[in-house]
Amino acid sequence: MAEPPLTRVTLLTRLKDGQDAAAWGEFVQLYGPVVYRFARNRGLQDADAADLMQDVMRSVARNAHRMEYDPKKGTFRGWLYTVTRNKIYNFLSSQKNRPRGSGDPDAQERLDATPAREEDGPDADWEKEYQRRLSARAMELVKGEFQPNTWAAFWQTAVEGKGASEVGAKLKMSAGAVYVAKSRVLARLREEVQRLMAEEEEQQ
Amino acid sequence: MTKTDCECPQPAELEKLLHGRCTEARNAALCEHVGACPECQKRLDALTGGAADLADHLRDAEVDTPPSNSAYWKALSRAEAELRATAFFANNGFPDHTPHPDAGVKLDFLQPTDKPNRLGRLGSFDIVRVVGRGGMGVVLHAYDPSLDRDVAIKVIDPQLANNEVARQRFCREARAAAAVTHDNLVAVHQVNEDEPSGLPYLVMQLINGESLEQRLKRAGKMTAGEVGRLGMQAAAGLAAAHANRLIHRDIKPANILLEAPVDRVKLTDFGLARAAEDVKLTRTGFVAGSPLYMAPEQARGEEVDHRADLFSLGTVLYEAATGTAPFEAKTPLAVLKRVSDETQMPLSRINTDVPKWLSDAVDRLLAKEPADRYQTAVEVAGVFADGLKEMRLLSPLDVPAEVCAGSRSAVARPARDPICWAKVGCRALPWAGGAVLGALLVGLLWAFAGGEPAKTDAPPAAQPPAAVATDPGPAPRLTLEGKSGTVWAVTFLPGNQLFMGMEDGSIKIWDLKKGELIKTLDKQDGTIWTADVTSDGATLVTAADESDVTFWDLKTYTKAFALAESPMTKVAAFSPDGNYLATGNRSGVVKVWNWTEGIPYAHLRGHKGTIHALAYSADGTRLASAGSQGAVKVWNLKKGEWEISGGPPPSLELALHTGAVYAVAFSPDGSKIASAGWDGSVRIWDAVKGTQMHRIAAHEGDVWSVAFGGNGQWIASAGSDGYVRVWDVGTEKEVWSYRTGRAVYVVRFAADGTTLAAGGRDGTVRVWDVRR
Numbered sequence A: 001m002a003e004p005p006l007t008r009v010t011l012l013t014r015l016k017d018g019q020d021a022a023a024w025g026e027f028v029q030l031y032g033p034v035v036y037r038f039a040r041n042r043g044l045q046d047a048d049a050a051d052l053m054q055d056v057m058r059s060v061a062r063n064a065h066r067m068e069y070d071p072k073k074g075t076f077r078g079w080l081y082t083v084t085r086n087k088i089y090n091f092l093s094s095q096k097n098r099p100r101g102s103g104d105p106d107a108q109e110r111l112d113a114t115p116a117r118e119e120d121g122p123d124a125d126w127e128k129e130y131q132r133r134l135s136a137r138a139m140e141l142v143k144g145e146f147q148p149n150t151w152a153a154f155w156q157t158a159v160e161g162k163g164a165s166e167v168g169a170k171l172k173m174s175a176g177a178v179y180v181a182k183s184r185v186l187a188r189l190r191e192e193v194q195r196l197m198a199e200e201e202e203q204q
Numbered sequence B: 001m002t003k004t005d006c007e008c009p010q011p012a013e014l015e016k017l018l019h020g021r022c023t024e025a026r027n028a029a030l031c032e033h034v035g036a037c038p039e040c041q042k043r044l045d046a047l048t049g050g051a052a053d054l055a056d057h058l059r060d061a062e063v064d065t066p067p068s069n070s071a072y073w074k075a076l077s078r079a080e081a082e083l084r085a086t087a088f089f090a091n092n093g094f095p096d097h098t099p100h101p102d103a104g105v106k107l108d109f110l111q112p113t114d115k116p117n118r119l120g121r122l123g124s125f126d127i128v129r130v131v132g133r134g135g136m137g138v139v140l141h142a143y144d145p146s147l148d149r150d151v152a153i154k155v156i157d158p159q160l161a162n163n164e165v166a167r168q169r170f171c172r173e174a175r176a177a178a179a180v181t182h183d184n185l186v187a188v189h190q191v192n193e194d195e196p197s198g199l200p201y202l203v204m205q206l207i208n209g210e211s212l213e214q215r216l217k218r219a220g221k222m223t224a225g226e227v228g229r230l231g232m233q234a235a236a237g238l239a240a241a242h243a244n245r246l247i248h249r250d251i252k253p254a255n256i257l258l259e260a261p262v263d264r265v266k267l268t269d270f271g272l273a274r275a276a277e278d279v280k281l282t283r284t285g286f287v288a289g290s291p292l293y294m295a296p297e298q299a300r301g302e303e304v305d306h307r308a309d310l311f312s313l314g315t316v317l318y319e320a321a322t323g324t325a326p327f328e329a330k331t332p333l334a335v336l337k338r339v340s341d342e343t344q345m346p347l348s349r350i351n352t353d354v355p356k357w358l359s360d361a362v363d364r365l366l367a368k369e370p371a372d373r374y375q376t377a378v379e380v381a382g383v384f385a386d387g388l389k390e391m392r393l394l395s396p397l398d399v400p401a402e403v404c405a406g407s408r409s410a411v412a413r414p415a416r417d418p419i420c421w422a423k424v425g426c427r428a429l430p431w432a433g434g435a436v437l438g439a440l441l442v443g444l445l446w447a448f449a450g451g452e453p454a455k456t457d458a459p460p461a462a463q464p465p466a467a468v469a470t471d472p473g474p475a476p477r478l479t480l481e482g483k484s485g486t487v488w489a490v491t492f493l494p495g496n497q498l499f500m501g502m503e504d505g506s507i508k509i510w511d512l513k514k515g516e517l518i519k520t521l522d523k524q525d526g527t528i529w530t531a532d533v534t535s536d537g538a539t540l541v542t543a544a545d546e547s548d549v550t551f552w553d554l555k556t557y558t559k560a561f562a563l564a565e566s567p568m569t570k571v572a573a574f575s576p577d578g579n580y581l582a583t584g585n586r587s588g589v590v591k592v593w594n595w596t597e598g599i600p601y602a603h604l605r606g607h608k609g610t611i612h613a614l615a616y617s618a619d620g621t622r623l624a625s626a627g628s629q630g631a632v633k634v635w636n637l638k639k640g641e642w643e644i645s646g647g648p649p650p651s652l653e654l655a656l657h658t659g660a661v662y663a664v665a666f667s668p669d670g671s672k673i674a675s676a677g678w679d680g681s682v683r684i685w686d687a688v689k690g691t692q693m694h695r696i697a698a699h700e701g702d703v704w705s706v707a708f709g710g711n712g713q714w715i716a717s718a719g720s721d722g723y724v725r726v727w728d729v730g731t732e733k734e735v736w737s738y739r740t741g742r743a744v745y746v747v748r749f750a751a752d753g754t755t756l757a758a759g760g761r762d763g764t765v766r767v768w769d770v771r772r
Helices: A011-017 A021-041 A046-066 A076-097 A107-111 A124-145 A148-159 A164-171 A175-200 B002-007 B011-018 B024-036 B038-048 B052-064 B071-086 B164-178 B212-219 B224-243 B272-284 B306-322 B332-341 B356-365 B377-390 B401-406 B423-428 B431-450
Strands: B120-122 B125-133 B137-144 B149-156 B188-193 B200-205 B209-211 B256-259 B264-267 B478-481 B487-493 B497-502 B507-511 B516-521 B528-533 B539-544 B549-553 B558-563 B569-574 B581-585 B590-594 B599-604 B611-616 B622-627 B632-636 B652-654 B661-666 B672-677 B681-686 B692-697 B703-709 B714-719 B723-728 B734-739 B744-749 B755-760 B764-769
Touching: A011 A021, A021 A046, A021 A076, A021 A124, A021 B071, A046 A076, A046 B071, A076 A124, A124 A175, A124 B052, A148 A164, A148 A175, A148 B052, A164 A175, A175 B011, A175 B024, A175 B038, A175 B052, B011 B024, B011 B038, B024 B038, B125 B149, B137 B200, B164 B188, B164 B200, B209 B212, B212 B256, B212 B306, B224 B264, B224 B306, B224 B356, B224 B377, B306 B356, B306 B377, B356 B377, B478 B507, B487 B744, B487 B755, B487 B764, B497 B528, B497 B539, B497 B764, B539 B569, B569 B611, B581 B611, B581 B622, B590 B622, B611 B672, B622 B661, B622 B672, B632 B672, B672 B703, B681 B703, B681 B714, B703 B755, B714 B744, B714 B755, B723 B744, B723 B755
Parallel strands: B487 B528, B528 B569, B611 B661, B661 B703, B703 B744
Antiparallel strands: B120 B125, B125 B137, B137 B149, B149 B200, B188 B200, B209 B256, B256 B264, B478 B764, B487 B497, B497 B507, B507 B516, B528 B539, B539 B549, B549 B558, B569 B581, B581 B590, B590 B599, B611 B622, B622 B632, B632 B652, B661 B672, B672 B681, B681 B692, B703 B714, B714 B723, B723 B734, B744 B755, B755 B764
């Protein structure tokens, strides 16, 4: 029996469709933390960053039906960056104008705070938060697919940087098994990161 | 190292190793080799792309996770709930509820009203609620006091209203649509302009039902008979419109409504596509909407005639039969290319259940050249009526009027006795009478279809021992076949019945005395994760991935109502007195509801990630919760200083598990708590002091479920390793076990403490009488 052709539907398409509750869940899980971290990096306090995140998410929901994909105008992620940046700017400026403002008066300056390496462009730390979140989200999604030992072998060697034989001794695995376990998790994580990225990017 | 070199696995085998697809023996050998062969380690690194960047990200992410008291967690779960809710009403069709009608839809054009329960006034209409929002504007449920009837009002998007050409065309097309009445068209009563706001609006028949789009999403693809009926009725509706020189131009699942209770097809939004197109063309220089359902000539932006609607009908029927539109692709551009260049796979080749006539008819509708298609909708309705009759799914009396009237002029009709025995009824009766007759006939047809031999579930039989090397354990008394994928939820119901909920949203209720299926409840969307029943046995609660927390009346086995809780609810448990319901969702908040009122009575905060398990103590004063992040928390629910929507801090935290905790249970006397999870252990805790009393290495891999039995002397556990085990709580000794071979996700003891049920990956629930 032949299968009908399967097509990957991008997250953006699913959001625009407007009826896909799961797509909104995925969207919040993936981008909410990016927005929050970014806002924190730009100096917002916990509660303010949390509010701002909610605000940005809401704004996307309101405008979803109007989102058009145009590769010339840049990526969806780029658009979200602009929205976030503007909201942070507005927030910081309102802080500044508040008479009893304990905040710092140089909102724009803080907003434009140069990232670690200037050649990366002003959105480098946004991009970095996004890449980080992609990895973390992929981890959340695939962790359940592995036995605890396999995961521990991966985590302790790849993330904690311990040696394969040291980890193996603790987990009662051979060094080779630890190596293979690590590689297996890594391969799966990469695959998931790819999938998440592909969900975002519409292909020309 | 020549020895190692010659043993090095081929690249393909290394790939297999990486994806865990080697036999166990080969796997062990390869692991050993990799441990000793730096070359192969390098090759593996090359295949996985190495660890550096991912590891950095994960390390950073771990360090940067906000603390549990951060506002971040609340905001994240709120944002998620809010956005998920918006998904319900951005809608072209007519869903039967909207959770937050006023959110996101601007209703500032409405005049104020002094009537309670009304959103406002538009002209002489009282607006009751927002039904949905589509590309063209917002759809409102309204009441027309002058005629004492409920109507649907579509108010045009202000953006469209500002475009003079679009506005004129909209009014013209809408008036043309209002001139046609037919059983398979949503009647347009009038076209008005709202004076204060200047917005044009349509007053239409209010349809009780859902759109085909919603139906396909909810229930999946249709049977050949259903597709046939859909085709026949939609073609009949199109025929009536085409006879009035009205072309739809945007036939798609969202514009085809299925009226309850017999799924009568109602086409809506005639001609409106054209008005929308005017705006979008100028704005984007591209065709309006998705070209998924467009005829090739339409997608190319050429002038179209009524045969474009026939092509679109073909794509809709194709999708209804297969679940996928025939020219689906990743981008509008790619769809355009496929629509123009590719020939679809015939339906009968995708699904052998589709009869040839239906497959051929759809192929002909999908002909690239309009001249190669059927030339009229009347002809199409006739072909479908014939086909249905052949399938014995159509009473001759149910043939639409068009087929009778048009059969004389239709081209290329089969030289067979035309099926117009209904001439008497369908043409002579006045419209209203015809509609009533039509409903009756469809009802008859319904009974017809129901009379066919339905697939019955095979009587549950004891699982044969099959070809297993060793005895799996005590034979189950019953093996209940769910036949709907993995079983995640099992609960015993009063009257010796058992509930099972499965991954495709199916719910089955069994009689445990006879081992028979009693009832299949309405299918839910998404995996059924949890179910619980009140102690009086009157009400059942379920939660599924994409569905509301739903309450069922167990006397009638029907849905009673749903809770305004996010559809991400993973677990729900009634308090022992049945007055409260505790729920846990994927964003870490446990709520205690006064469920009959739908009021959240307490919010218990502190978990991160998904809540997997909840358990009440027998006296109802304490609630234990567990989730993705390690610790079991116990909450004292005796009325405290906290108020509604607040909640007490946890009174105990049991934090020795590594990884997620999937299961938690109170012993019947309330003195102990059992928990289990990712780390493979079952732990028994002193429920008062919070100290660990026992730690049992219960399963290889995850332990998914635990349950107390035998008056609290036993604890049953179920694991990924495929075992169901029963332990003596005092001695930590295994007293009973059974191997299913596939992961087991849920285990429950009945109130008698000896009847044990377990379900999981193999799609069955097994029931045993456990004896020492």
